[in-house]
Amino acid sequence: MAKFQIEIDGQDREVQAEIIDKRIWFKLNDQVYSHDLVDLNESHSKNSKSAGKSADRIVAPMPGKVTKIFVNQGQSVQKGDALLVMEAMKMEYTLKADTLAQVEKLSAQVGDQVTLGQLLIQLKIAKSEAP
Amino acid sequence: MKQIKRVAIANRGEVAVRIIRACEELGIETVLLHSDPDVNSRAYRLATKKMRIGPAPTAQSYLNIQANIDAALAAGADAVHPGFGFLSENADFAERCEKNGLVFIGPSANAIRTLGDKVSFKRMAQKAGLPLIPGYEGVDQSLGTLIEEVEKIGLPVIVKAAAGGGGRGMKLIRQISEAKDLIESAQREALSAFGSSQVFLEKYLERAKHIEFQIFGDCTGHVVHLFDRECSVQRRHQKIIEEATSPSLSEALRRQMGEVACTIATLGKYKNAGTVEFLLQDGQYYLLEVNTRLQVEHPVTEEVMGVDLVKMQILTAQNQFIFNSKEIRVARGHSIECRVYAENPYQGGMPSTGLLGQVTWPEGPRRRYEYGFEEGDVITSYYDPMIAKVIVWDETRPRAIEKMIRTLKDSTVFGVNTNIPYLIQILDHEEFRSGRMTTRFIETYFAEGLKNKTSDDQIKKWAQSVNKELRRLKTSNSATGAPGAETSHPSPWGSFWRGV
Numbered sequence: 001m002a003k004f005q006i007e008i009d010g011q012d013r014e015v016q017a018e019i020i021d022k023r024i025w026f027k028l029n030d031q032v033y034s035h036d037l038v039d040l041n042e043s044h045s046k047n048s049k050s051a052g053k054s055a056d057r058i059v060a061p062m063p064g065k066v067t068k069i070f071v072n073q074g075q076s077v078q079k080g081d082a083l084l085v086m087e088a089m090k091m092e093y094t095l096k097a098d099t100l101a102q103v104e105k106l107s108a109q110v111g112d113q114v115t116l117g118q119l120l121i122q123l124k125i126a127k128s129e130a131p
Numbered sequence: 132m133k134q135i136k137r138v139a140i141a142n143r144g145e146v147a148v149r150i151i152r153a154c155e156e157l158g159i160e161t162v163l164l165h166s167d168p169d170v171n172s173r174a175y176r177l178a179t180k181k182m183r184i185g186p187a188p189t190a191q192s193y194l195n196i197q198a199n200i201d202a203a204l205a206a207g208a209d210a211v212h213p214g215f216g217f218l219s220e221n222a223d224f225a226e227r228c229e230k231n232g233l234v235f236i237g238p239s240a241n242a243i244r245t246l247g248d249k250v251s252f253k254r255m256a257q258k259a260g261l262p263l264i265p266g267y268e269g270v271d272q273s274l275g276t277l278i279e280e281v282e283k284i285g286l287p288v289i290v291k292a293a294a295g296g297g298g299r300g301m302k303l304i305r306q307i308s309e310a311k312d313l314i315e316s317a318q319r320e321a322l323s324a325f326g327s328s329q330v331f332l333e334k335y336l337e338r339a340k341h342i343e344f345q346i347f348g349d350c351t352g353h354v355v356h357l358f359d360r361e362c363s364v365q366r367r368h369q370k371i372i373e374e375a376t377s378p379s380l381s382e383a384l385r386r387q388m389g390e391v392a393c394t395i396a397t398l399g400k401y402k403n404a405g406t407v408e409f410l411l412q413d414g415q416y417y418l419l420e421v422n423t424r425l426q427v428e429h430p431v432t433e434e435v436m437g438v439d440l441v442k443m444q445i446l447t448a449q450n451q452f453i454f455n456s457k458e459i460r461v462a463r464g465h466s467i468e469c470r471v472y473a474e475n476p477y478q479g480g481m482p483s484t485g486l487l488g489q490v491t492w493p494e495g496p497r498r499r500y501e502y503g504f505e506e507g508d509v510i511t512s513y514y515d516p517m518i519a520k521v522i523v524w525d526e527t528r529p530r531a532i533e534k535m536i537r538t539l540k541d542s543t544v545f546g547v548n549t550n551i552p553y554l555i556q557i558l559d560h561e562e563f564r565s566g567r568m569t570t571r572f573i574e575t576y577f578a579e580g581l582k583n584k585t586s587d588d589q590i591k592k593w594a595q596s597v598n599k600e601l602r603r604l605k606t607s608n609s610a611t612g613a614p615g616a617e618t619s620h621p622s623p624w625g626s627f628w629r630g631v
Contacts, residue, residue: 001489001545006600008593017597018545020488025545026597031552032543033585035594062482063512067319085316088512089473089482090299091367092320116484 055098058121060114064088069110071121076102083121086114100126135210135234135449139164139203140178141224142214143193144503145520146425147174150212153441162206164199166192171508182206187513193217194326196224200231210234210448212441216515219424220247220294236448238348238403238423246399247423249293249331255398256418261391264410264417266333268293272318277332278310284334289368290314292321293329300324301368303335336417338569339410341365342377344392345432347443348402350450356389356407357436358462360428364557366480366573371550372557373428374467375435378528378566379411388416395421403447404429404440410570427470427520430499434466434524464524465531469539469554471502471519473510476553477584484510488545497524498538510547518549528566532558553581 001018008015008028017026025034068085071077077097086093101123108120137160140147151161151174163169163178168187175181182202185192192198194217203211211228213219219237226240237243246252250268257263267280281288281304290313292300300321302313314330322328345357361377362370380388392407395418406426408419429440446452474480487508492500502519504510510518523538525531536558539551560576562568 002601002604004600004604006596008596015597015600016489016543017601018488019601020486020546024594024598024601025488026594027543027545028593028597030540031585032545032549033590033593034545034548035590037598040591040594040598061478063484064482065512067323082312085319087320087323088484089514089516090324091482091516092316094316 056101056104056123056125057119058083058095058097058123060086060116060118060120061093061095062086062088063116064093064114066108066110066112066114066120067092069106069108071103071106073103073106076100076126077123084108095120097123099123102126133209133449135159135445137162137179137206137208137210138236138445139182139199139206139208139211139233140174140214141193141199141203141211141218142216143169143172143174143514144517145501146214146427146503147172148177148503149501150214150441151177153439153445156439157442157445159445162203162208164202166513168509168511168513171504173503173505173508180206187511189217189513190323190326196221196227199224200227200233203228203233204231208233210236210445212236212444213424215422215424215427220422222247234448236403236444237425238401238405242399242401243423246395246401246405246421249291249420252395252399252421256395259394259398261395262415262417264333264336264419266331268331272329274311274314277314277330278307280332281310281314282307284332287335287337289333289335290317290330291333292317292325292327293331294325294327295321300330336410336412337571339363339412340377340379340568341370341408341419341570342380342388342411342416343406343408343426344389345426345429345440346392346396346401346405346407347440347454348396348400348405348447349452349454350402350447351453352397352400352402353454353456354393354396354401355454355460356392357432357438357440357460359385359388360431362428363568363570364563364572365570366577370428370470371472371573372467372469372554372563373431374465374528374531375428375431376462376465384411384414384416391416391418404444412569427517428468430501430520430522431466431468434497434499434522435462435464436460437463464526465528466522466524467531467535467558468520468522469535469558470517470550471521471542471544471554472516472550473518473547474516474550475548476550476581479580480550480553482512482516483548484512485547487547489543490545491543492519492521493538493541495534495538495541498534499523518544518547529564532564553577556581 003016022037064086067087081097104124105122139162154161160179162180164184184198184202218224222240222243225235228235288304290302300317302317318328341362348354359377360375362373364372406422409416473483499522523534
């Protein structure tokens with residue numbers, strides 16, 4: 001951890017900062033912030049960097065365990081349908097479909113320990129709903 | 132009863148540290164019964180001895196009765212402290228400890244069975260004419276019956292794990308169409324967290340406050356209460372902020388509820404620390420449940436009462452603690468506890484895991500920190516997200532709120548996201564400050580977590596400036612060969628003094 005003063009938004013401010021696992025953590029104005037180091041040096045920000053954010057890829061929003069899968073391969077799902085349940089830190093989280101779609105592939109099984117961002121279900125978005 | 136010489140701790144995290152401290156002050160050795168990942172924890176570093184009980188999953192470690200008992204015996208312990216959660220309210224565990232010659236630091240197995248089992252507790256309260264919430268706690272656990280009972284009680288209805296606590300295996304049914312899914316989900320969570328899928332149903336009170344009384348039965352069986360706490364600030368039925376005493380009780384109400392709490396505990400022949408929970412709505416109070424263990428929020432009671440509940444527990448277990456009948460007990464000032472969770476408040480409380488960097492809890496008058504992890508430890512997804520508790524005391528409630536906000540702003544955790552910004556906004560909310568908040572407070576005002584997040588672009592810009600300075604410091608240090616003037620990593624003094 002390092003502590004220093006730098007000019008931010010035209011004012012000298014005290015900052016504490018540390019790099020942990022390719023991420024920069026810093027405290028400024030009593031608040032802690034963090035940012036990926038990898039895309040820090042790119043000139044313009046790419047908001048959709050995470051491949052997981054598209055509606056057809058259901059990825060793990062956190063590390064944890066898959067405890068229930070509600071759908072089968074080939075099944076069609078409505079927007080809002082529960083797809084699977086994950087458990088982390090003793091709480092259950094239900095992942096739902098964002099759009100009308102068909103289940104193309106199940107990439108996880110009940111009992112699997114999965115990592116953050118891991119693909120769990122690949123959906124095929126129905127034609128009429130596709131952008 | 133013989134003097135306890137070595138206590139095995141069947142728990143982890145901050146409560147394990149809390150128990151170690153109490154034991155140390157009483158001259159008792161400790162044995163930490165731990166899972167594989169918890170070698171990276173403060174309790175592991177502080178305990179006199181450590182014994183591995185199994186791998187990370189709780190079913191194979193912290194919930195495995197045989198493994199805990201075997202390890203306690205192998206380490207030469209003569210008593211077991213179960214902390215809270217895990218096996219703390221498991222009557223079989225208490226019984227097996229006693230059978231193996233280990234003093235169970237808590238109530239008797241019988242008291243856990245009669246009061247801790249919510250079904251038998253309700254029968255006992257009913258018989259004694261104590262006020263209960265309408266509900267269903269039958270043995271018929273078929274889906275059909277449960278849904279029928281939901282309709283009979285009238286929506287909204289809450290489903291709870293019969294063996295539960297801490298919000299796990301609890302679901303709220305608002306529409307009958309959701310009943311099936313929610314009941315099944317509650318049963319699964321109950322099975323995974325407590326080893327039993329049994330649930331019961333209860334009418335959900337919409338504007339209730341959560342009030343609880345700390346009770347304590349001394350070694351003669353004399354039960355007194357150590358006043359009340361309010362824990363209305365809950366999310367998904369998990370407490371976030373607790374305080375003592377409640378800002379909502381008149382003296383008359385406090386006296387009545389305190390008497391009910393002592394009555395039910397006395398009926399259950401209760402010894403040691405426990406908590407009687409109530410819901411309070413429109414001046415009416417209803418008995419909710421008895422938690423037959425030390426509570427996460429016990430420090431706020433300790434702060435206003437000037438007691439050490441864990442030491443009282445240990446002394447009671449060795450038959451040495453008796454209440455002085457002439458002593459007048461009064462609660463003084465106001466105490467607040469905030470639970471620091473490893474989660475992202477800007478993503479609806481999504482769990483956050485990872486390697487901890489700097490963790491600082493700056494001291495100050497009547498600020499108290501209970502924490503189980505330090506720099507270099509890893510927060511995993513296997514266990515509860517609570518990484519620390521911050522407790523303050525001050526003369527009045529408004530002052531305690533101000534002190535808590537300042538304390539949280541001074542605290543720093545790098546490496547995982549925490550709910551600290553969320554806690555600060557809750558404390559600063561007008562309804563919390565007024566003391567009028569109900570158990571629906573979070574749902575009403577903070578359902579989606581925090582929204583007014585600093586934009587990603589802004590954070591990125593700051594991060595770039597900060598990173599540039601970090602690199603400049605690094606190169607200038609390596610160029611001159613001097614150790615980093617203000618970087619703590621190379622200095623042994625930084626870590627030596629941390630947490631003092």
